[in-house]
Amino acid sequence: MHQLSKISMDMAYDAILWLALDGSIVYSNFSASRYLGYSEEELTQLTIFDLDPNYPREVWPQHVAEHKQKKSVSLESKHLTKDGRMIDVEISCNYVEWDGQEYFCSIVRDITERKESDNSLKLASLIYSETSQAMLVTDQENEIIAINPAFTALTGYAWDEVLGKNPKFLSSGRQDKSFYDSMWESLHLRGTWQGEIWNRRKNGEIYPEWLSINTVYDEKGAVYRRIALFTDITEIKKSEELIWNQANYDALTGLPNRRMTLDRLDFEIKKSRRENLPLVVLFIDLDGFKEVNDTFGHDIGDQLLIEVSQRILKCVRESDTLGRIGGDEFVVILGEVVDIDSTDRILKEMLNAISEPYLLQNHAVTISASIGLALFPDDSEDASTLLKSADKAMYEAKHRGKNQHCWYSELKTATR
Numbered sequence: 001m002h003q004l005s006k007i008s009m010d011m012a013y014d015a016i017l018w019l020a021l022d023g024s025i026v027y028s029n030f031s032a033s034r035y036l037g038y039s040e041e042e043l044t045q046l047t048i049f050d051l052d053p054n055y056p057r058e059v060w061p062q063h064v065a066e067h068k069q070k071k072s073v074s075l076e077s078k079h080l081t082k083d084g085r086m087i088d089v090e091i092s093c094n095y096v097e098w099d100g101q102e103y104f105c106s107i108v109r110d111i112t113e114r115k116e117s118d119n120s121l122k123l124a125s126l127i128y129s130e131t132s133q134a135m136l137v138t139d140q141e142n143e144i145i146a147i148n149p150a151f152t153a154l155t156g157y158a159w160d161e162v163l164g165k166n167p168k169f170l171s172s173g174r175q176d177k178s179f180y181d182s183m184w185e186s187l188h189l190r191g192t193w194q195g196e197i198w199n200r201r202k203n204g205e206i207y208p209e210w211l212s213i214n215t216v217y218d219e220k221g222a223v224y225r226r227i228a229l230f231t232d233i234t235e236i237k238k239s240e241e242l243i244w245n246q247a248n249y250d251a252l253t254g255l256p257n258r259r260m261t262l263d264r265l266d267f268e269i270k271k272s273r274r275e276n277l278p279l280v281v282l283f284i285d286l287d288g289f290k291e292v293n294d295t296f297g298h299d300i301g302d303q304l305l306i307e308v309s310q311r312i313l314k315c316v317r318e319s320d321t322l323g324r325i326g327g328d329e330f331v332v333i334l335g336e337v338v339d340i341d342s343t344d345r346i347l348k349e350m351l352n353a354i355s356e357p358y359l360l361q362n363h364a365v366t367i368s369a370s371i372g373l374a375l376f377p378d379d380s381e382d383a384s385t386l387l388k389s390a391d392k393a394m395y396e397a398k399h400r401g402k403n404q405h406c407w408y409s410e411l412k413t414a415t416r
């Protein structure tokens with residue numbers, strides 16, 4: 001019978017250690033050797049304090065008394081293996097009296113793996129609850145089964161308001177069906193999608209977010225969960241917009257700057273080519289603007305530039321472009337001109353409007369402009385050459401006495 005119980009103890013998955021009341025190991029099974037790395041003989045030379053070096057020896061007598069009284073105690077600790085590893089163990093310590101002797105029979109289970117997975121679960125749950133990224137998890141039916149606190153902070157929706165809902169209730173309506181179709185196509189094909197999307201908060205506010213969706217599949221390869229992570233990118237968009245505006249618009253007048261004006265000219269040339277209609281570029285330079293600055297100061301000069309730009313705008317269609325490309329230099333693009341002769345009327349109106357007196361900070365200021373014109377496709381077919389031609393024509397207008405216009409074609413005729 002004794003032999004049988006030894007065999008069965010050796011077959012046990014858990015380690016079994018018999019301790020005398022002084023903490024010395026008097027018996028161990030096969031599993032104990034397996035996880036601690038010591039032979040049975042070696043273990044009988046050791047004490048519980050060798051296996052558990054952090055065990056405070058001074059409390060041992062107190063623990064012995066308690067364990068004797070309770071008969072059975074469960075606890076978690078760490079054991080040091082022969083090769084120096086500390087492993088997590090779960091111990092069930094039982095007080096046994098046998099053959100007039102007292103023992104503790106400790107059943108020890110190696111829980112290192114469980115601890116590691118507990119720790120990674122704890123870490124995952126910490127990340128889930130503490131991250132500033134909003135998270136949303138849906139099930140096979142695409143119904144929400146989990147959200148994190150950042151989701152509530154970002155969208156304004158609490159857990160009980162979203163549970164079981166299809167996430168499409170967050171849509172802002174800004175993206176069309178084809179946008180969502182291609183998102184779903186990517187999710188079906190690759191299980192992932194990421195990109196920029198506009199959603200709506202509970203308070204109705206529409207905001208841009210960077211969204212990344214991943215899919216978890218079950219063992220049969222069917223969709224099990226989809227996990228969406230997103231961040232509010234309103235501030236990023238705002239600063240991108242600011243940088244873009246600074247790069248493309250003139251801060252004083254709010255008009256397109258040189259770079260943007262050239263882009264528009266490019267675009268309008270392409271349009272005119274498609275429509276087979278001419279396009280006219282006006283290069284406008286103020287006459288004697290330096291004197292306004294010198295006489296009335298830079299502030300009034302600035303105000304004059306703003307006023308002039310507003311007067312020019314009143315003379316053109318909304319679809320035409322007015323840009324400020326230098327100090328007192330403006331460019332107008334008259335796109336898709338059906339009637340070239342109508343340009344002369346616009347020019348007359350513009351020159352008159354600019355030369356009407358201005359009242360700036362109680363000062364009466366007058367100014368005029370010289371305008372050079374170039375025609376697409378006759379004078380040039382590319383944006384920068386067309387602008388240069390208009391510039392040359394403007395110089396000719398100055399040369400002829402200012403406050404007037406000149407077509408580039410007139411220069412070509414003059415040099416012939």
Ligand SMILES: Nc1nc2c(ncn2[C@@H]2O[C@H](COP(=O)(O)OP(=O)(O)OP(=O)(O)O)[C@@H](O)[C@H]2O)c(=O)[nH]1
Binds near residue numbers: 285298300327
């Ligand atoms: N107030 C103000 N002045 C500017 C600004 N940018 C450039 N200027 C001034 O605008 C003037 C432009 O020079 P010019 O075109 O040679 O001066 P102008 O007196 O108009 O000369 P003409 O074109 O030959 O009649 C310079 O004195 C610049 O200092 C600006 O943003 N604000």
